[in-house]
Each structure stands twice: as C-alpha cells, then as structure tokens.
Amino acid sequence: MRIKKVLNNNAFITHNDDHQEMIVIGKAIAYGKHFNDTVDESKVYKMFTPISRGDRKLILDMVNEIPIQYFQIAKQIVDKAESDENIELTDSVYIALTDHISSSVDRIKSGLMLTNQFLWEIRSYYPKEYQIGQWAIQLINGTCDVTLPDDEAGFIAIHIISGELGEQLDEFHEIINFIKKITSIVTYQLSVEIDRDSLDYNRFVTHLKFFWQYMMENDKKHTIGDLSDEMLAIIKGKKVAAYECALKVRDFVQKTYHYTLNNEDLLYMTIHIARIADAN
Template sequence: MLHFNFKSGKNKFLWEIKEYYPKEYQYGLWALKMLDNQFHLEFPEDEAGFIATHIISGELGNDISDFKKSAEFIKSVTKIVRFYFNINLDYNSLSYNRFVVHLKFFWKSMMYTKGHSRLENLSQEILNVIKNSDVEAYKCALKIKRFIKEKYNYDLSNEEVMYLAIHINKITEDERNKK
C-alpha cells in the first residue's frame, strides 16, 4: 500500500467544504476510496476536499477562486447571524442546511445578476407580515443587507431580505426550542 504525504497539501477550506457542500465532499471521499481499492493508493482526507472543490467549481461554472469566495460569503453571513443572536448554530440541523442552500443559490444569483435582483415583487402585505412576525430576524437580515452592499456592492431587494429573514427565523427558532 502506498501512502502519499503532501507538505503543502493542507486544505484550508476543508471545514467549509464539509459543512457547506457535504454532497460534493462525499463524492471526494468516494473517489479516494476507489483509488485505494483499485490502485492501493491512500491519500489524506484533505484530498477529498480538493476533489470536492473541483466538483463545486464545475457546478458554479467558474474557477476555484469563485468557490473560495462563495465559502467566505456563507461563512460571513452565518457569522453575522451567530453574533447577532449570540447563539451557536446546529450545523447538522435541517433548518441550518436549508439556510446554507439558500445562501449558495443566493451567491450564484448575486454573482450573475451583477447587482440587480431577479426576484419578483411580493405584495407589500406579505412583506409586512414577514417583517412583523419576527422583528429581530428582520433586523438581522437588514444587517446582512448592509454587509453585502459594503462588501459586494449588491443591493438586496425587499424580497431577498424577507427570504433571509424567513431562514434566520427558522434557524433561531430551532436554537431557542433546544433550550
């Protein structure tokens, strides 16, 4: 059995890959297992992350640097939520995973629409119901809106803020119900 040791082979984004792109990471692990089974080559776990990075880049339609930017974006937004509510998020919960999926799609949309929302207008009545149902989730979504404007020069529409507020409400409700 051959073992490979890489001096600079540490994957700095391994945690983000595992958390934000678990399916792609599983494909990377599967590929490592196949290499081991077929050729008796054993690679470190970081290599599964590198394989996943290439899969993700293919899905995003861009190079690896876009993946890194999307991972940093997701990490920054989840950090805002964690600090705003002073909570630890359950990275294994369904609501958290839905939030991350929403952020991944949002990132793609944000990068390809060049600062213009593609969401259709919701009625003002619906927006007000969402806004008033959880004021703190809405305020946190506004904080994320400011962050995105400052960092990415992208103006979130009212609809995008509401979708964020809905997801924030769900993950914070899950955390409150655990206590």
C-alpha cells in the same frame, strides 16, 4: 471509428464527422492496431476534442505519462457526479481530476500527505460534492491499494465545485468567505451557536449560494416555495429579531458588494435566519 495515429496501447487519434481531431482513450483499445484499423468502441473511456494546441499537448502528455487506470477512475467519479447529483462537468475537470488522482496516489505511496485548509468549509457548504469526494477516495483506495485521508475527499470535491463554477476557482474562495461572513453576522446578532449539521443551516447555506449567484449576475428572477405562512408571521412581528438580523446582512452586502437587497431578498433572508434562530 478508424485510427489515424496510435499513441500507445490505450490511446489513439481519430477524426469526427466534422474532420476535427479527437484523442480517444480506453484500456487496450489500440493494442495491436495500426493506421486506419477500426476499434471496439465499447472499450472507449473518454474522447477529447482539443480546442487549442495547449489543450492538445496537455492531453497527449497525460496519455503518455499517466497510467490508464487513473483515467478510468476519473471517469467513474465524473459519471457518479453527473448521474447521482445532475452535476454537469467539463472535459477540463476530467483532465484535472485524472492528474490529481495520479499525483495523490504517488504522494501517499511516498508517505506525503497534504492538508486541505478548506476541508471544514467544503463539508459544511458543499455537502453533496464532499460526499462524492468521499465515495471517490473509497474507489481509489480499493482500486489502487492505498488509504487516502479525508483531505483528499475535499480536494476531489474542489475539482467538482470548480467544474460547476465554470473553472472559476477564485469564485469558490469568494463564496466560502461570503457564507462565513453572513454566518458570523447571524451568530453575533442573534447570540446563537449554530448547528452546522442541521437541515435548517444547510438550507440557509444553499440559499446563500443561490443568492450569491443572482447577486453576481444581478438576476432577480428567483422563487423558493410558498411564503404565505412566513410572510404572515413576519407581518405580525413574530420574527423581529430575525428581520433585524437580515437588515444587518443587507447593510453588509450593500457596503461590501454594492448590491441592495429588495423586499423579496429581505424576506427570504429573514425566513432562513428565523429558522436557525427557532432551532436554538
């Protein structure tokens, strides 16, 4: 890998085998280097291949303005998400995360803390992303000698969620509202207080997130487990209340999203609702 232009001690521009421009970042990777020099590739944190002029300008501005340690922290968080949870994240998430970490540290050192209005929902509906956020703030605190509040774990989780949703952050809000509405229907219809930390509720939330995805994509090819026992229980009428609740959910989804639950959809919904009901 040869340098085409030094940006600073920690970044330079090169070209890949397809003659595309690449921006390469790594601590002291370009220190003392000049045009056409080779570099130690083991020092590379991240390589960007900008798609547009806007992307290129954004990355170059960040390289010049943001200390290298924040790029390194962002890479560790992205690596953690990808290795531990098999979450695939795009370069745009890495860029947004780097910028957010830098801003968060600057804010906290200035005594300014932001409240995350979705913190409860993130903890309840996206636990694995939230756990990565918690791990991330411990990393940031130790590296940058700050004490970030739990709200920041939620903000980092939102960046990870947005990457999973293909940067469609509006969809995150829609999914949150969808889960809240369905949960409210179950709570009201069954007159139960749901334990939102329970395994059954977490399974229900996971099912609702998958249901949302195939409802939006109109993809009916989904199979979750062996349903023989649950089907038998429903046929015998042991889950009448849960089934009636599932019908309320069906009516809400039909009216709000113009999607009609088929018998299989109803069955899955009934099973999850029944598990919540049985736990109360």
